[in-house]
Every structure is written in structure tokens, then in C-alpha cells.
Amino acid sequence: MSFQFPLAPHMAQIPSNPIFHLLPKLNEPGFISFAAGVPSPDSFPYDEIAKMAAETLAGNPKEILQYGSTEGYLPLRRAMAQHLRRYSFNAGIDELVITTGGQQAIDLLCKLFVEPGDAVLAEAPTYSAAIQVFKSYKANIVSIESDDAGILPDDLESKIARHRPKFVYLIPTFKNPSGQTLSAERRAAAAEITGRLGVMLIEDDPYRDLRYEGGHLPNIKGYDRAGNVVYITSASKYFCPGLRVGTIYAPKNLTPVLTVAKQATDMHSPTLTQAIVCAYLESGRMEAHLKMLCDMYRARLKAMLEAAAAFFPESVACAPPQGGLFLWCVCPPHVDTLALLAEAVERKVAYIPGDQFYADGSVKNAMRLNFSNEPEDSIFKGMEILSKLLRTVC
Amino acid sequence: MSFQFPLAPHMAQIPSNPIFHLLPKLNEPGFISFAAGVPSPDSFPYDEIAKMAAETLAGNPKEILQYGSTEGYLPLRRAMAQHLRRYSFNAGIDELVITTGGQQAIDLLCKLFVEPGDAVLAEAPTYSAAIQVFKSYKANIVSIESDDAGILPDDLESKIARHRPKFVYLIPTFKNPSGQTLSAERRAAAAEITGRLGVMLIEDDPYRDLRYEGGHLPNIKGYDRAGNVVYITSASKYFCPGLRVGTIYAPKNLTPVLTVAKQATDMHSPTLTQAIVCAYLESGRMEAHLKMLCDMYRARLKAMLEAAAAFFPESVACAPPQGGLFLWCVCPPHVDTLALLAEAVERKVAYIPGDQFYADGSVKNAMRLNFSNEPEDSIFKGMEILSKLLRTVC
Numbered sequence: 001m002s003f004q005f006p007l008a009p010h011m012a013q014i015p016s017n018p019i020f021h022l023l024p025k026l027n028e029p030g031f032i033s034f035a036a037g038v039p040s041p042d043s044f045p046y047d048e049i050a051k052m053a054a055e056t057l058a059g060n061p062k063e064i065l066q067y068g069s070t071e072g073y074l075p076l077r078r079a080m081a082q083h084l085r086r087y088s089f090n091a092g093i094d095e096l097v098i099t100t101g102g103q104q105a106i107d108l109l110c111k112l113f114v115e116p117g118d119a120v121l122a123e124a125p126t127y128s129a130a131i132q133v134f135k136s137y138k139a140n141i142v143s144i145e146s147d148d149a150g151i152l153p154d155d156l157e158s159k160i161a162r163h164r165p166k167f168v169y170l171i172p173t174f175k176n177p178s179g180q181t182l183s184a185e186r187r188a189a190a191a192e193i194t195g196r197l198g199v200m201l202i203e204d205d206p207y208r209d210l211r212y213e214g215g216h217l218p219n220i221k222g223y224d225r226a227g228n229v230v231y232i233t234s235a236s237k238y239f240c241p242g243l244r245v246g247t248i249y250a251p252k253n254l255t256p257v258l259t260v261a262k263q264a265t266d267m268h269s270p271t272l273t274q275a276i277v278c279a280y281l282e283s284g285r286m287e288a289h290l291k292m293l294c295d296m297y298r299a300r301l302k303a304m305l306e307a308a309a310a311f312f313p314e315s316v317a318c319a320p321p322q323g324g325l326f327l328w329c330v331c332p333p334h335v336d337t338l339a340l341l342a343e344a345v346e347r348k349v350a351y352i353p354g355d356q357f358y359a360d361g362s363v364k365n366a367m368r369l370n371f372s373n374e375p376e377d378s379i380f381k382g383m384e385i386l387s388k389l390l391r392t393v394c
Numbered sequence: 395m396s397f398q399f400p401l402a403p404h405m406a407q408i409p410s411n412p413i414f415h416l417l418p419k420l421n422e423p424g425f426i427s428f429a430a431g432v433p434s435p436d437s438f439p440y441d442e443i444a445k446m447a448a449e450t451l452a453g454n455p456k457e458i459l460q461y462g463s464t465e466g467y468l469p470l471r472r473a474m475a476q477h478l479r480r481y482s483f484n485a486g487i488d489e490l491v492i493t494t495g496g497q498q499a500i501d502l503l504c505k506l507f508v509e510p511g512d513a514v515l516a517e518a519p520t521y522s523a524a525i526q527v528f529k530s531y532k533a534n535i536v537s538i539e540s541d542d543a544g545i546l547p548d549d550l551e552s553k554i555a556r557h558r559p560k561f562v563y564l565i566p567t568f569k570n571p572s573g574q575t576l577s578a579e580r581r582a583a584a585a586e587i588t589g590r591l592g593v594m595l596i597e598d599d600p601y602r603d604l605r606y607e608g609g610h611l612p613n614i615k616g617y618d619r620a621g622n623v624v625y626i627t628s629a630s631k632y633f634c635p636g637l638r639v640g641t642i643y644a645p646k647n648l649t650p651v652l653t654v655a656k657q658a659t660d661m662h663s664p665t666l667t668q669a670i671v672c673a674y675l676e677s678g679r680m681e682a683h684l685k686m687l688c689d690m691y692r693a694r695l696k697a698m699l700e701a702a703a704a705f706f707p708e709s710v711a712c713a714p715p716q717g718g719l720f721l722w723c724v725c726p727p728h729v730d731t732l733a734l735l736a737e738a739v740e741r742k743v744a745y746i747p748g749d750q751f752y753a754d755g756s757v758k759n760a761m762r763l764n765f766s767n768e769p770e771d772s773i774f775k776g777m778e779i780l781s782k783l784l785r786t787v788c
Binding site: 005006007008009011014036038039041044046049050053054057058061062063064065066067068099100101103104107111112113114115116129132133135136166167198200228236240241242243244257260261263264265266267268269270271272273276 | 456459498507561592636658663
């Protein structure tokens with residue numbers, strides 16, 4: 001009575017995301033999680049969402065509950081186009097496709113363009129679940145060299161020439177996992193190089209609005225002259241991830257094929273959750289929500305940085321980000337943070353081991369610490385527990 | 395400024411679903427649509443859904459709005475396991491995965507098992523959007539021969555031996571597009587043959603509860619002795635498609651890999667829409683809803699059959715189904731229903747041309763008529779318009 005059909009080889013190689021296996025543990029009382037990259041549930045505007053859900057269902061029930069459009073709920077695409085103007089994007093409604101979170105945007109782009117063995121270029125480290133998608137399409141993931149200001153334009157250009165990738169995948173702002181932000185010069189260079197060489201550039205940008213200091217940098221999409229930059233954003237980090245609303249802002253010729261890919265994948269995303277995000281954007285409350293969120297997370301990041309300075313061994317280097325959800329800490333080379341995780345979980349604190357963010361799993365001594373999901377006192381307590389553990393190995 | 399990156403070859407071949415291109419026209423006043431396979435919006439329990447959305451958001455907001463579990467909202471999996479007991483399925487919660495509609499279930503199964511060139515066996519005609527998914531994975535779609543009682547077991551067995559398919563895909567009950575139902579004997583034979591030969595059988599079963607006459611037949615899944623049958627169901631046809639809630643009931647060893655595939659695809663489906671379906675199931679109202687729906691659709695099918703008998707040319711053969719959403723009509727061989735569709739749309743009536751339901755588009759003279767989405771008087775009127783058009787060519 002066992003099911004033993006062989007998986008397609010590329011799927012057999014994909015490990016499950018370790019964050020998800022940890023989830024049951026993380027909900028135990030007293031557990032302090034720096035693991036999942038989740039917004040604080042204290043930030044969710046519950047009452048307003050409940051009100052908007054009720055109003056939406058009362059006002060436009062047939063459209064909300066019937067099959068909807070694959071490209072996304074039209075009023076949301078309109079509101080999202082407006083929202084994107086804050087980034088100086090003048091996106092047409094026919095350049096936007098709503099997805100089930102930013103994750104589906106990455107999946108659809110791979111579905112459309114990647115064949116087994118095709119190269120894709122990405123930062124190292126990069127978003128672990130993007131690596132998971134690339135592997136599920138059997139892509140050859142090639143890393144771009146970086147320094148403190150982000151990827152090196154020369155290396156980007158030479159790797160494009162050498163590997164002819166289907167696309168370059170970048171998270172230029174408060175990158176998951178390292179919190180690093182690509183400099184304005186290098187953003188311009190990335191757009192220029194990929195445009196000139198005729199390679200698609202995917203700018204994955206879910207953290208942009210979570211800036212706690214400094215001024216906003218122009219997006220790579222803003223430098224797009226060749227029409228080769230595809231921009232992904234998501235309401236998961238700055239609003240509510242459970243609603244699963246992501247957006248692709250793509251060159252106009254791409255949206256019809258994205259739509260065909262999405263039709264074949266899930267027909268369309270649920271309309272009610274799209275309508276809730278739409279109503280919130282239309283209400284004009286998003287700016288105040290983002291300010292509240294930035295104030296909350298700025299204080300939490302400050303607490304985590306203070307705790308790291310106070311408790312962590314000196315041999316552990318943490319790079320303070322200007323925004324986002326993550327602090328990236330690098331231990332001495334002999335430390336294996338994956339091996340250490342079991343002991344951390346025993347002590348009721350969790351993080352994500354750095355190897356998850358490398359396609360080849362090669363870097364074993366880093367850890368990603370999320371600071372958005374715990375209040376300051378828990379952050380201090382958790383960092384103290386973690387530092388005691390780190391002192392046993394560092 | 396044009397975007398001209400080459401699509402992966404398998405994606406370049408997939409036509410967009412013609413139903414979706416028609417959608418804007420179908421909403422014009424006075425248009426009578428027999429095209430899309432949609433439930434009647436008059437059937438949606440608006441007030442109850444609005445109430446349940448509000449209660450859900452009030453009662454459990456953190457879980458509803460935060461990242462959720464990839465397998466699906468646990469209370470829904472519990473309620474769905476209970477719902478499936480009506481089909482004599484004793485499904486464990488760990489055998490169920492919630493998907494974004496039944497469409498995503500098909501996509502995930504292909505993602506896990508199909509490599510380019512792999513054979514999959516299906517009925518002909520079969521669900522057009524399943525064909526679209528199979529093509530998006532570059533599958534070799536092989537048709538199983540049928541007669542009036544459904545697929546021929548001998549042909550199934552010989553084609554499995556010859557093509558070694560990754561799976562057999564069947565819609566045994568009120569099949570889209572033809573409304574045909576596979577006999578109980580052949581259901582047992584399909585389970586026995588695929589189980590003995592070690593081939594996965596996907597039973598796609600969204601229409602089962604929409605039976606207007608006769609008694610329910612056992613599901614193929616009910617004959618599963620080898621643990622090789624994967625069952626798909628969806629709330630889209632019997633409840634509200636805009637909520638996008640589908641379910642895979644799979645052998646227990648398959649759910650972990652389905653979960654990994656779904657993680658990489660969209661992380662999880664929105665929780666609020668899952669919670670609404672859950673609340674409705676838990677409320678015990680689904681039985682009454684299904685009865686109301688069957689009464690409504692029975693009358694509409696009756697109207698369509700009467701109109702076909704009264705108006706259609708004798709050379710057009712329509713096979714009355716016992717349930718589901720579709721009447722399948724076959725015109726004389728020289729008729730091209732795709733070519734005829736433009737003229738039908740001019741006359742403000744639409745259907746889906748039969749070629750969409752054949753992987754090779756070979757059958758040009760059939761049409762699928764949906765009867766659930768229009769009241770009886772519109773059905774009569776639309777059938778009269780359509781019959782006049784048919785008389786010009788039949």
C-alpha cells in the first residue's frame with residue numbers, strides 16, 4: 001500500500017524549506033524565533049481588514065466569488081499601479097499581473113523561460129526559496145561575485161557572456177538573507193549591462209518600503225531603457241502574507257505570456273484577498289501603516305544590534321542593514337550553523353542556517369536572524385541565549 | 395523598447411484558453427453565454443460568506459493573516475476529510491493538501507512527475523485546461539479509446555504497456571466537456587489495471603455532487619487497493635470558484651513531496667478563503683446548498699435539452715448528461731465550430747468549440763454548452779439563436 005512512483009529527477013533533488021519544518025516548534029510557548037522572515041502579527045490592521053472584507057463582499061459579491069481574471073482583479077491592478085508611482089514607476093495596468101505572493105512570480109518566470117540546464121545568474125547568498133524554484137526547473141544557478149556594495153558589474157558582464165543565462169535574479173534592497181543593499185551606481189550598471197547584452201533582469205523587491213534609515217535608492221527598474229527588467233513586489237512583507245498578494249510589473253509584451261502561464265498553473269488567484277489589499281490601498285491608509293511598521297521594526301533592529309554588540313562573541317560579525325527583516329551574522333569558518341541549530345531549538349531559540357541561501361550550500365558558518373517577529377525584550381532574551389550557545393563554538 | 399526573450403519551447407506552443415479571451419464580451423448586456431464552465435452566481439451564499447469572513451477574521455486573525463501552512467489550513471483539511479466521508483473515503487488529514495483550485499492540483503502533479511517527452515494518458519475529449527498544463531510540461535498526451543460507457547479497459551491496458559505513462563488522467567463523473575460518466579465496472583477496471591501495472595491514476599472529480607438524476611457511482615479512489623490513485627476535488631463548481639479552493643487526496647507518501655512542490659510554487663494558498671470554505675462546511679449547510687444547486691441546474695439542463703430537441707437541426711446530436719455543467723453536441727463532420735464561434739458571438743451567444751478538448755485539436759465539429767450560468771428563459775432564447783446559426787451550416 002505504498003506510493004512509490006519516481007519523481008522527476010529535478011524534483012527529487014529539492015529539499016523542503018527548513019523553515020517550514022520548524023514551524024510547529026516555533027509556536028510552542030516561550031519559544032523565541034529569529035527564523036522565518038515574517039512580519040509581526042501585531043502589525044496587521046485586523047479591524048480594518050475585517051471591515052473591508054465585509055464591505056467588499058457586500059458591494060461586489062458576484063465578481064468576488066465567481067471566476068475572476070487571470071491577470072488579477074482589475075481594481076487592484078489599478079490601485080497597485082498608483083502605489084508603484086511612489087517608486088516613480090509609471091506602470092500601465094496592462095503591465096501588471098497579480099500573483100499568489102511574490103513566490104509565484106518567480107515560479108511563473110521560470111516556467112516561461114527556463115529549460116533544464118539553462119543558466120540563471122543570482123547573488124550568493126540569495127533568497128532560499130528562489131533557489132528552490134530554480135532547482136525545480138533544473139536551472140544551473142551561477143553566482144555573481146560581490147563586495148560590500150553588492151554585485152560586481154565586471155563579474156556580472158563576464159558571467160553573462162560566459163553562461164548566456166535566461167535571466168539575472170537580484171534582490172537589490174535589504175536583500176534576503178544578508179540585508180545588503182546594492183549601490184545606486186551598481187543598480188544603473190546592472191540595468192545597462194543586461195539591457196545591452198539582451199538578458200532579462202528580475203528585480204525582486206519585497207522589502208523596499210521597510211527602510212529604517214537613509215533615503216530610498218532608485219530601483220533597477222527605473223534604469224530600464226531596453227525593456228528587459230521585470231519587477232516583482234509583494235504585500236507579504238509590508239502588509240499581510242496570509243493574503244498572498246504579489247505583483248509582477250513586466251514589459252507589456254510579457255504580460256500576455258505570463259497570463260497563459262498563470263492560467264495553466266492556477267487559473268487565477270483568489271479575488272477576495274486581492275480585493276482586501278485593493279481596498280486598503282484605496283483607503284489611503286498604507287502610508288500610515290508603513291510608517292507604523294518602520295517605527296516598530298527600527299526599534300526591533302536596534303534591540304537586536306545592541307544585543308549582538310553586548311552578548312555575541314567578537315568573532316561573530318553582524319552587518320547592520322538599513323532596512324528589511326534580517327540581520328546576517330558570520331561566525332568563524334569552522335562553525336557549522338546547521339549543526340548548531342538543533343541545540344538552539346533545544347534552548348528554544350531559532351535562526352536560519354546560512355547554507356540555505358547558497359545554491360551549493362557551501363557556506364556553513366553564517367546565520368540569518370529575523371528581527372521583525374519578536375518584541376524587544378524577547379529579542380534581548382533570545383540573543384542572550386543564542387550568544388551562550390555561540391560561545392561554546394566560536 | 396520591446397521585450398523579446400525567447401520562451402522555453404514548450405511554453406511557446408501553449409495557446410491561451412479561448413474562454414478567457416471571450417470574458418469581456420460575455421459581460422455585455424444581453425449576451426447569453428453557454429461558454430465558460432461556471433456556476434451560477436445566483437447560487438452563491440453571499441450573506442453567509444460575508445458573515446463567515448467577518449467571524450473568521452475576528453476569531454483567529456493572526457493565523458488567517460500570517461504565513462500559513464503549505465499543506466493548507468488545518469481546520470479546512472479536517473472539515474474536508476469529514477466532507478469526503480460522504481464519498482466513503484476515510485481520508486487522513488495527512489493525506490490531504492489544499493490547492494489554489496483543482497487547476498493547481500494538476501499543475502503540481504505534473505511538476506512532480508512529468509519530464510519533457512513523458513507520456514500521460516487521458517480521455518479524448520478531456521478538460522481543455524488539463525491539456526494546457528500537460529503541454530506546459532511538454533508531455534506526450536496519448537488518448538484512450540472510449541465508447542458510450544467511457545474508456546475501454548483493454549485500450550487502457552495496452553496503451554499503458556506501450557507508452558509507460560507517468561499517469562492516467564480521468565474525469566469519470568459528468569466529464570468536462572462531454573458530461574459522460576464512466577460505468578462502475580470500468581471504474582473498478584481502471585483502478586485494477588493501473589494498480590497492477592504500477593501506474594498513477596489521477597481521478598479529477600469536481601462535478602460529483604452535481605447529480606440531477608440516478609444514484610452516485612463509487613469513485614475510482616474507492617477501488618484503490620495499490621495506493622496509486624490520486625483524487626482531486628474542488629469547491630469551484632459546487633461552491634464559489636473565486637475562493638480558489640481545491641483539494642488533493644493522495645496516498646500518504648505523496649503529500650510531503652506535493653508540499654515541497656507547492657512551497658516552491660506559491661508557498662501556500664491564501665488562508666482567509668480556505669477558512670471561509672471551512673466555516674461553511676463546519677456549519678453543516680453544504681448539504682442544503684448542494685440540494686439547492688442540483689434543483690437549479692436540473693431545471694436548467696432540462697430547459698437546454700428541451701430547447702435542443704425543439705430547435706436544433708436533427709443532424710446535431712446532443713448526449714444528455716446525468717449531472718455536471720455541460721451538454722456536448724456533435725454537428726455533422728463538415729462543420730467547424732471554431733470558425734462558427736465568431737458569428738455566434740456576433741449574435742450574442744457563445745459556446746466552447748470542441749477542438750479545445752482534444753490535445754491534437756482534431757475534432758472540429760463538436761461544441762460544449764454550459765447550462766448552469768443562465769436562467770431557463772435565457773437558455774431557450776440562446777438555444778434558439780444558436781439553432782438558427784447551426785441551420786446555416788448543418
